[in-house]
Amino acid sequence: MASFEALYGMIYKSPIGWFEVGEAVVVRPDLVFETLEKMCEWILCRSSFLADMICYNLLIEAYGQSSLVKKAESTYLALLDARCVPTEDTSALLLKSYSKCGMLEKAEADFSVMRKNGLPPMSDHVAEEHIKILEKEVSFMRENQERVLQERLELEVQQRVEQEVFRLRQQSDDRFKSMEEQWSRMMSDMTLSSRSFSNSTLPNRDSSNA
Numbered sequence: 001m002a003s004f005e006a007l008y009g010m011i012y013k014s015p016i017g018w019f020e021v022g023e024a025v026v027v028r029p030d031l032v033f034e035t036l037e038k039m040c041e042w043i044l045c046r047s048s049f050l051a052d053m054i055c056y057n058l059l060i061e062a063y064g065q066s067s068l069v070k071k072a073e074s075t076y077l078a079l080l081d082a083r084c085v086p087t088e089d090t091s092a093l094l095l096k097s098y099s100k101c102g103m104l105e106k107a108e109a110d111f112s113v114m115r116k117n118g119l120p121p122m123s124d125h126v127a128e129e130h131i132k133i134l135e136k137e138v139s140f141m142r143e144n145q146e147r148v149l150q151e152r153l154e155l156e157v158q159q160r161v162e163q164e165v166f167r168l169r170q171q172s173d174d175r176f177k178s179m180e181e182q183w184s185r186m187m188s189d190m191t192l193s194s195r196s197f198s199n200s201t202l203p204n205r206d207s208s209n210a
Contacts, residue, residue: 053079057090064097072097 056079063072076094079086091110098107 053084053087053090056082056084057087057093060090060093060097064093064100067097067100069097069101069103 056075059075060072063069063075072094076086076090079090094110095107098110
């Protein structure tokens with residue numbers, strides 16, 4: 001891919017590439033959709049061409065692929081303001097934008113609009129986007145459930161560890177008290193035995209005087 005400066009001798013600040021005629025290149029998907037965005041925005045806002053459904057649909061798809069849901073919705077509202085009737089493809093592309101961001105409620109609202117406009121809401125590509133949204137919701141619920149179960153398990157383990165530590169400390173305290181009592185009794189017995197032994201070995205004063 002040649003730069004604009006190399007081709008035309010001047011600097012042009014644009015994220016879109018400039019290519020030689022007949023040059024085959026591999027372009028990233030984000031660059032393709034960015035090009036579509038700029039082209040469709042130019043047609044809708046600055047060009048004297050009459051915007052049609054294809055232009056609106058391309059712009060909604062480009063915004064959806066870039067996860068720019070608000071811009072996709074703004075384009076859809078601009079489509080309605082231009083008195084264009086949304087087609088099944090328009091709703092499917094809007095659904096794809098919601099699917100990419102996991103917005104189930106807005107997808108359901110889009111279904112209601114399709115029914116209101118008499119469009120078949122359960123055609124293949126529309127149903128496919130709905131299924132993707134539901135799969136994302138189910139995946140989120142599973143992850144959330146697993147996280148809750150993991151936190152609950154960690155809490156139970158922590159409580160059991162604390163209970164076991166408390167039990168061991170209680171046993172240790174009880175053993176210490178028992179050993180202290182035994183030591184006290186032993187010292188008391190030794191004191192009594194010592195006194196008894198001392199009394200038995202001392203000579204009797206009466207016998208010594210005699």
